[in-house]
Amino acid sequence: MPAWTSGAAWFDAVMDALRTPEGEELRRRAKVAPDTLLRIAHADMLAADADTGRGVSTAHETVAEAIRVCKKTVQRARGLLEALGLAVSIVEGRYLTVAERKAALSAHGGRQIKAASVRALTMPRRWAVENVHLPRRGDLDVKTPDLEIKPTRANARQSDASRPPAKTKRSTRSRSPKSDQPRSIGVQRFAAGLVARMRWLADGRHIGQVCAMLERCEVDPDRWTIDAFMDALATGNKRAGFTVAEPGGQRDPVAYLGWQIRNAIDPNEPTPAEEARLRAVQTRAEQDARRREREVEEERWASRDQAAIDEAIAAMHEAHKAWERSRRPGRGGAA
Template identity: 35%
Template sequence: MAFVAAEAATANRHTGRNVATSHDTLARTVGRAKITARRARALMEALGCLVTIRTGRYLLALERLEASDHHGGQQLRAASLRALNMPETLGTVTNEHLATASRLNPSTYQLKHSPKSGKPHSEAASRPQHQRQKAKFQPGPYEPRPLAVQKLAAALVYEIPWLPRETSTLRVQRTIHRSGFDAERFSYADLICIWFELDKELHQTPKEAGAVNDPEAYLAARMKLAANYVRWFSTVPAREQP
């Protein structure tokens, strides 16, 4: 409404035309931002209160000189020419209020089988059972891996060529624990000998550095093979062992 009043103050009082103020001037008059003035004019045009007769444009060289002589300052662009308009009034709005019950309008009375006018229930509805809240997760005390597992994990990270040095030793410890390999009984040198025997029996050559796409998965598979080999070797009788 403040923008509408400002536009009306600059318009012709008889015709509502000759509104040629810029967005900056209108915003400065009302005390708001330029983008707010632009949005207000767009809303006024959408409501039919304002009509743009001629869109603003940049002035030519001769027009700039004439504007400088007329206004006494430099002017590069002419503002749009607008006119106030009387929006189309809506037709008479009918009364849409709901009718109240009366003796002249019996159809508005409550129906016989209305759910709101039924008899009360003979038995009270059962109350919902109280749901037991789930217990919050509370982590237990941290138990570090055995020292033998830690030493084996550190040796694997720093000695295996296809295992990156930035690999977390905690993840390697978890891999050793999940494989079931007995780190208390077998050291890193024993593990290398076990892998050597496995490769010889399976007629395969160990992979070199750079040839392993997923080092952690390859380590998990190698540790599982070593654990199964040790488990099988311990169950074979001494006379059957090679």
């Protein structure tokens, strides 16, 4: 895919393409005025990555509002740029799946139901100097891992339930000595949440046993939600190839759950919520960097003499009028 050499070179290529008979014919069919097309092209140029011309994800409505035209005009203008070989759609806009909407909410905290189209601004091949391979449409996919835990056969339940706790490498955090202080409300609520999911944990036992097991396994309720904890436990068991015994085959469900936690969850690894916050920070940092790049580019363009741009548009209008006069019958050779 021919990448641009610079935003200024690409914008010059747009004006050059409009001066050709083919470009003029395509523009007339698209029903877009030359100056309108140039302003839309300029908006896309500012939204693109400064080095490659990729990453234009502004919606038609956003550009239309910025330059005060209708959405359909922006859509036709962008289609014209593609027809001229000056742009290409990499990923088509679409509605997000339920899982993707949840991921977007975790990433940036906002409600998002659609993914915008992603475009790349390209140079016609006679101006291109580098072939950059861009992803094909449809290559971006979000897959949800299978977290299903299958029950074991009846003859394997007893051996699984009676398996002694394995010695594993635990957290380097120092354990706090026992004290007579009551357990935190967070631990008690987390234990109650687990019992609500696995009612057999409290079968004939005090919930304090579940709290004690969580403390021994260094489960921090401030870092986990019940849903995320259950998903992490299921994923860890599956990764280890471990099949969970059914409740009836567990001689000591609380100890059995503690053994699973020690083998499936590393307390030193970030939780899904922490990973989501880290991704959100990284995303904001990337967005800030791109915004700063756009601001620098906008300042550079703003520093250029606006009269030069107006002069280029006026010259293009005059060239177009001269071209139309030359096509009128009996006028080509008039003195």
